[in-house]
Amino acid sequence: MAITENELYVISSPMRDIWSRLKRNKLALLGLFLVVLLCSIAIFAGVISPYDPTGQAMKESLRAPSAGHLMGTDVLGRDILSRVFHGARASLIVGVVATGISLVIGVFVGAVSGYYGGWVDSLIMRITDIFFAFPFFLLAIAIMTFLGPSFINVFIALGLIGWTNFARLVRGQVLSVKASEYVEAARAVGASNSRIIWKHVLPNTLAPIIVYATMNIGSAILSEAGLSFLGIGVQPPNPSWGLMLSEGTTYIWNAPWMVIWPGVAIFLTVLGFNLLGDGLRDALDPRLKE
Amino acid sequence: MGTQAEVLLKVENLRKYFPIRKGILVQRKVGDVKAVDGVSFEVKQGETLGLVGESGCGKSTTGRTLLRLMEPTDGKIFFAGKEINNLPPSQMRSMRNQMQMIFQDPYASLNPRMTVGDIIGEPLLIHGLADNVKREQKVRKLLDVVGLSPYHGARYPHEFSGGQRQRIGIARALSVNPKLIVCDEPVSALDVSIQAQVVNLLEDLQEEFGLTYLFIAHDLSVVKHISDRVAVMYLGKIVELANYDELYKSPLHPYTVALLSAIPVPDPNTHKERIILKGDVPSPVNPPSGCRFHTRCPRAQEVCKQTDPEFRDAGNGHQVACHFAEQN
Numbered sequence: 001m002a003i004t005e006n007e008l009y010v011i012s013s014p015m016r017d018i019w020s021r022l023k024r025n026k027l028a029l030l031g032l033f034l035v036v037l038l039c040s041i042a043i044f045a046g047v048i049s050p051y052d053p054t055g056q057a058m059k060e061s062l063r064a065p066s067a068g069h070l071m072g073t074d075v076l077g078r079d080i081l082s083r084v085f086h087g088a089r090a091s092l093i094v095g096v097v098a099t100g101i102s103l104v105i106g107v108f109v110g111a112v113s114g115y116y117g118g119w120v121d122s123l124i125m126r127i128t129d130i131f132f133a134f135p136f137f138l139l140a141i142a143i144m145t146f147l148g149p150s151f152i153n154v155f156i157a158l159g160l161i162g163w164t165n166f167a168r169l170v171r172g173q174v175l176s177v178k179a180s181e182y183v184e185a186a187r188a189v190g191a192s193n194s195r196i197i198w199k200h201v202l203p204n205t206l207a208p209i210i211v212y213a214t215m216n217i218g219s220a221i222l223s224e225a226g227l228s229f230l231g232i233g234v235q236p237p238n239p240s241w242g243l244m245l246s247e248g249t250t251y252i253w254n255a256p257w258m259v260i261w262p263g264v265a266i267f268l269t270v271l272g273f274n275l276l277g278d279g280l281r282d283a284l285d286p287r288l289k290e
Numbered sequence: 291m292g293t294q295a296e297v298l299l300k301v302e303n304l305r306k307y308f309p310i311r312k313g314i315l316v317q318r319k320v321g322d323v324k325a326v327d328g329v330s331f332e333v334k335q336g337e338t339l340g341l342v343g344e345s346g347c348g349k350s351t352t353g354r355t356l357l358r359l360m361e362p363t364d365g366k367i368f369f370a371g372k373e374i375n376n377l378p379p380s381q382m383r384s385m386r387n388q389m390q391m392i393f394q395d396p397y398a399s400l401n402p403r404m405t406v407g408d409i410i411g412e413p414l415l416i417h418g419l420a421d422n423v424k425r426e427q428k429v430r431k432l433l434d435v436v437g438l439s440p441y442h443g444a445r446y447p448h449e450f451s452g453g454q455r456q457r458i459g460i461a462r463a464l465s466v467n468p469k470l471i472v473c474d475e476p477v478s479a480l481d482v483s484i485q486a487q488v489v490n491l492l493e494d495l496q497e498e499f500g501l502t503y504l505f506i507a508h509d510l511s512v513v514k515h516i517s518d519r520v521a522v523m524y525l526g527k528i529v530e531l532a533n534y535d536e537l538y539k540s541p542l543h544p545y546t547v548a549l550l551s552a553i554p555v556p557d558p559n560t561h562k563e564r565i566i567l568k569g570d571v572p573s574p575v576n577p578p579s580g581c582r583f584h585t586r587c588p589r590a591q592e593v594c595k596q597t598d599p600e601f602r603d604a605g606n607g608h609q610v611a612c613h614f615a616e617q618n
Contacts, residue, residue: 190386
């Protein structure tokens with residue numbers, strides 16, 4: 001039997017497959033567009049902002065959106081548009097990095113716990129229970145007080161707290177996947193535990209992890225807002241969306257634009273990451289090829 | 291098949307108990323499910339040993355335990371003369387290229403996120419038997435051997451039918467040129483029309499590669515087709531083991547007699563006496579005293595409740611565990 005070049009099986013590369021599947025999903029492309037847009041705004045904030053985000057002009061205080069200030073001004077007369085642009089930096093970085101730290105710790109801990117079971121599992125799960133037992137903000141404040149208030153410490157604090165949810169989610173998924181016959185088949189052909197976890201178990205637990213991670217980006221941005229509100233996150237006068245929200249709540253009846261615009265920014269970020277995450281989940285699943 | 295052939299696999303007194311635990315904080319053991327309870331047999335180089343019995347009798351557990359996919363509770367396993375029941379995990383892993391398994395459910399035994407080529411090539415990769423180029427060549431050849439096409443390697447398992455998936459599972463098992471393949475009910479999840487194809491493929495492969503099979507099944511007619519010898523299991527023990535012809539013509543154990551009477555004969559004029567066993571299979575947590583079959587045996591006598599019959603040779607290598615084997 002003659003084999004033509006096209007019949008060779010190693011013609012597909014996984015990345016190209018995933019991209020070609022993602023391309024066909026309109027909503028995922030919208031999500032990708034939003035994420036890219038927000039990232040560009042964060043990167044080029046210094047160039048595209050019409051005003052200095054920290055420049056105060058008391059005479060301009062609490063102006064409604066107008067041609068001069070497209071999103072209005074806040075109580076100190078600072079241009080909200082410029083602050084939203086600059087705030088994108090802090091908020092996006094916090095959302096993505098804190099979620100990344102949580103994801104890495106949580107997936108590792110959850111996979112080990114679920115796969116090995118027994119006393120390892122009991123020990124790890126009791127430790128996560130201890131983390132769960134503390135109210136989120138109390139723990140965050142404790143860690144921030146211990147590390148000292150700084151922007152980088154916000155990631156560390158949020159990452160160190162957020163991993164427990166990932167660990168639980170991953171452990172549950174791993175428990176169900178490791179009982180499947182293809183994992184037993186991998187053991188039967190002589191695969192090592194690390195190979196089984198990496199190649200057989202984790203790829204089959206991806207879907208809920210991706211969805212949860214994209215949702216977590218939004219809640220990390222809001223948590224940073226809470227920390228900033230308490231004075232241990234991003235330090236004023238530097239802007240972050242969360243900080244702008246908390247500053248604006250006092251004036252919500254007189255100057256609603258102070259909370260609306262950072263709110264819209266957070267909403268678009270969360271929406272963008274969610275749509276992209278959903279699309280990625282589907283694109284990564286070969287069963288949904290067509 | 292010479293009777294003097296070398297013994298490839300020898301199992302001595304294999305036991306697998308699953309502990310039953312109770313308690314919320316402190317777990318204490320309250321009993322065991324005796325899934326496999328003292329099984330001994332040999333498989334010779336190049337033969338097919340059928341292992342039959344009803345659901346829950348421990349035949350799949352036997353197959354998994356002797357490959358050490360589950361750790362045996364007790365007993366010895368010799369593979370090609372080497373004792374493997376206490377090998378450390380790393381040595382056991384490197385032995386696995388000589389002993390492979392074909393699974394029952396072709397829909398569950400292939401990783402849905404790997405391409406067929408990666409699935410079949412994985413054992414070669416793990417055992418370092420071929421570089422990337424050679425592996426691809428070997429995978430293409432294997433696909434051809436099991437009746438698929440080389441371009442199928444780029445596809446994912448969900449794109450195939452049950453019979454095709456089972457062929458993929460067979461190709462994966464074959465990839466490392468194993469000596470022994472444990473087939474765990476490889477056709478019972480397939481359509482009857484496909485069953486014959488897969489069984490024939492297994493037979494052809496055995497001839498071509500000199501394979502040895504332990505063929506687990508609950509269907510005597512499938513076993514009849516492929517097996518040289520057959521072991522009948524009941525509630526964690528082998529009750530009878532003989533050449534298929536011998537077993538079919540003169541079964542010695544009442545349980546085997548009952549099983550054989552259940553095979554339909556495609557002839558409307560034959561009137562067979564169908565032996566219907568009373569009651570259910572007893573629980574393996576608390577198996578009956580003496581002979582385990584005495585609760586359902588039509589010939590049971592007092593001695594059967596007292597003493598467990600020895601698994602002995604009743605002549606010509608026909609082994610049986612029944613006090614009254616000679617009178618049956």
